[in-house]
Amino acid sequence: MRDALLQLTLYLAAVLGFAAAFGPYMARVYEGRSGATGRVLGPMERLLYRLCGVDPEQPMDWKAYAGAVLTFNFLGVLLVYAFERLQGSLPLNPQGLSAVAGHTAFNAAASFASNTNWQSYGGETTLSYLTQMAAMTVQNFVSAATGMAVLAALTRGLASRETTQLGNFWADLVRGTLYMLLPLSTLLALALVSQGVVQTFRPSAKVELLDPVAYEVDGRKQSASEQAIPLGPVASQVAIKQLGTNGGGYYNVNSAHPLENPTPLSNFLELWAILALPAACCMMFGVMVRDRRQGWALLAAMIVIFVPLFLICAYAEQGGNPALTALGASPGGNMEGKEVRFGVASSALWACATTAASNGSVNAMHDSFMPLGGLPPLFLMQLGEVIFGGVGSGLYGMLVFVVVAVFVAGLMVGRTPEYLGKKIEPFEMQMASLVVLIPAFLVLLPTAVAVVTRARASMSNPSAHGFSEVLYAFSSMGNNNGSAFAGLNANTPFYNVLGGVVMLISRYWIIVPVLAMAGSLARKKLVPPGEGTLPTHTPLFVCLLVAVVLIVGALTFVPALALGPVVEHLLMAGAS
Amino acid sequence: MRILLAQLRPALLMLLALTALTGFVYPALMTGLAQLVFPKEANGSMVAADGHERGSALIGQSFTGQRYFWARPSATGPFPYNAAASSGSNLGPANPALTDAVKGRLEALRKAHGEGSAPVPLDLVTASASGLDPHITPEAARYQVARIARARGLAVEEVLSAVERHTQRRTLGLLGEARVNVLTLNLALDAIPGKLRQ
CATH class of the missing domain: 1.20.5 (Single alpha-helices involved in coiled-coils or other helix-helix interfaces)
Incomplete structure (x- = not known):
């Protein structure tokens, strides 16, 4: 556990240090003051506006803003779908891959546009270089920029007074992409290439094996004397998939693949990138509402939930699998589904970071985690992706919980609740309830349907673990995470279509009420803080917020968790 | 609308x-x-021997010959270490298929190394996440040294020192784990002139 604690400390220091420096810069960019980077990239920004006939100074009310978000994202889904279906007749397809099946293509398009990046396909066997670049990489950028734009709009709603305007979506989209995501991705991609992540347009490299492999297919003896090393423009995609909390891997096994994540250092950089921007969003929020303590308080609440869940995961994984030790394997951490270069501590830290944020990339196979090792990632997703969460989306989700928390506190003392000087009234609470309750339906209903129908056949592990696979799948899609208990055969029409719909609802059903709430908050007067105002930057409020998040999550999901990982743990403990 | x-x-x-x-x-x-x-890294960190590309230093290969260090079990299909289709086993910790597979691997390793009931390094009996893990732990390498020395007619010390040379430590003494690259180690052994024994 010493390793786990040391790594955690180093990790949080790197994430928080970056957040403190980058958050204020993000706030300046969204306020239209991009400084030194603006002098370099400003011409590009203005060119984009001119090409698209957009006036960045033209403010939008919440309906226009939401309309722009939805239209842009809808077209994004269509474009990804088109690339997937037509890739067979398009260039940059050195492996000669054919069109992606319709239901798989729909699922992937919904998945990448909604910043989920659930993948029911294996990248190296399904997508051409062109589809990876022009469809998937693009959505990695713009879905992240969309999340940050919606956060900026909500923040403006809180920070401004008596207006209907929330800013211009096109300006927010372009600025997020150009001034934040692109420069960071460029630096990270280069650093990753230095470690051995590939970046090339050459086709797979064929090599002769030192020791040919004999194997059997259907009882017929076969032999393989060659290995085809899959290449491609990987680093450019991996950098943004980590930074933009996307998580969709270039290869089937994501960041467990040695060409996607070759060394402990590349692992640390990719891990850092998972939480870097979600944490920086909190700092940006503090600056934009002109009270940095508010940002720190939100970040503190996230850390308070994250750290204990990580420690449970690391403890369970480092304890190892007693069933294997009993057979005579040396004692040690649970190494099934893990890579030697990362080991147990780095894999557990990744598993918790990727599910706390709605990233969903993996560097180890969560399906093979110990029952109590897999539980924290599952629960972190079920909390609604607000513990860091997606870039932008995590914080706007958390701000909805803040509204619920101040409302609960208001009920306790019998006062109209307020947050940052804005009165929280029935309309805000209605919107907050929509946001908080919808993921529960999106997770539990499809899980129930899947386990009572023939979709059960997709489970790859028996008994309680099979149930966990299904619960994990819909917890992931229903909260736009994207990680998986990958044994589940999700590439079926049932999972692809239902999952695609779940991901779209989960993303846009939340964005619309959040923007409506932003519009309503923007119109309100600012109430000066009085005697009875609950300060929202104190440890007391952090505790209240943590309690609200945990209670909503636990009330909704503990029964389902009891049927999955908890039963499995008890059965294993009973057997040994 | x-x-x-x-x-x-x-x-x-x-x-x-x-x-x-x-x-x-x-x-x-x-x-x-x-x-x-970074031209070498950007194109797959290929390693060459005798002027031929023999693989990527980052992608493991399957070894079954007595003269070679064996890599970790791989769950790729249809054959192990199929680099064109990375995959883990995704077996749950309580799945009987996992315990059966591990039992089989333990037997095979013990038969080949003849060490009775000494514990077998865990990474040699568990499948990696990618199915392409290029590394084994230093313990797993040392476990195999005597067999390889015997098959190649080399002194145990000579093989041990080759293992030592191909061992990478943790980054900053903290990140990741110590590891031995199986492919580059085996290539280095092939380059040592020795009395070959069938």
Whole structure:
């Protein structure tokens, strides 16, 4: 556990240090003051506006803003779908891959546009270089920029007074992409290439094996004397998939693949990138509402939930699998589904970071985690992706919980609740309830349907673990995470279509009420803080917020968790 | 609906413009830079012996011969270490298929190494996440040293020192784990002239 604690400390220091420096810069960019980077990239920004006939100074009310978000994202889904279906007749397809099946293509398009990046396909066997670049990489950028734009709009709603305007979506989209995501991705991609992540347009490299492999297919003896090393423009995609909390891997096994994540250092950089921007969003929020303590308080609440869940995961994984030790394997951490270069501590830290944020990339196979090792990632997703969460989306989700928390506190003392000087009234609470309750339906209903129908056949592990696979799948899609208990055969029409719909609802059903709430908050007067105002930057409020998040999550999901990982743990403990 | 239609033109143009920028200019630029600054790494960190490319230093290969260090079990199909289709086993910790597989691997390893009931290093009996793990732990390498020395007619010390040379430590003494690259180690052994014994 010493390793786990040391790594955690180093990790949080790197994430928080970056957040403190980058958050204020993000706030300046969204306020239209991009400084030194603006002098370099400003011409590009203005060119984009001119090409698209957009006036960045033209403010939008919440309906226009939401309309722009939805239209842009809808077209994004269509474009990804088109690339997937037509890739067979398009260039940059050195492996000669054919069109992606319709239901798989729909699922992937919904998945990448909604910043989920659930993948029911294996990248190296399904997508051409062109589809990876022009469809998937693009959505990695713009879905992240969309999340940050919606956060900026909500923040403006809180920070401004008596207006209907929330800013211009096109300006927010372009600025997020150009001034934040692109420069960071460029630096990270280069650093990753230095470690051995590939970046090339050459086709797979064929090599002769030192020791040919004999194997059997259907009882017929076969032999393989060659290995085809899959290449491609990987680093450019991996950098943004980590930074933009996307998580969709270039290869089937994501960041467990040695060409996607070759060394402990590349692992640390990719891990850092998972939480870097979600944490920086909190700092940006503090600056934009002109009270940095508010940002720190939100970040503190996230850390308070994250750290204990990580420690449970690391403890369970480092304890190892007693069933294997009993057979005579040396004692040690649970190494099934893990890579030697990362080991147990780095894999557990990744598993918790990727599910706390709605990233969903993996560097180890969560399906093979110990029952109590897999539980924290599952629960972190079920909390609604607000513990860091997606870039932008995590914080706007958390701000909805803040509204619920101040409302609960208001009920306790019998006062109209307020947050940052804005009165929280029935309309805000209605919107907050929509946001908080919808993921529960999106997770539990499809899980129930899947386990009572023939979709059960997709489970790859028996008994309680099979149930966990299904619960994990819909917890992931229903909260736009994207990680998986990958044994589940999700590439079926049932999972692809239902999952695609779940991901779209989960993303846009939340964005619309959040923007409506932003519009309503923007119109309100600012109430000066009085005697009875609950300060929202104190440890007391952090505790209240943590309690609200945990209670909503636990009330909704503990029964389902009891049927999955908890039963499995008890059965294993009973057997040994 | 009117609100959506009003945004259709800027949405379409913006999507196309950003596709050009982030989907073509950015990956092309990164490829150019990567090929210029890190040409070896950007093309798969290939390793050569006798002028031929024998693999990628980052992608494991399957070894079953007595003269070679064996890698970890791999769950790729249809044959182990199929680099074209990475995959883990995704077996749950309580799945009988996992315990059966591990039991079989333990027996085979004990038969080949004849060490009675000494515990077998865990990484040699568990499948990696990618199915392409290029590394084993130093313990797993030492476990196999005597067999390889015997098969190649080399002194145990000579093989041990080759293992030592191919061992990488943890980064900053903290990140990741110590590891031995199986492919480069086996290539190095093949380069040592020794009395070959069948």
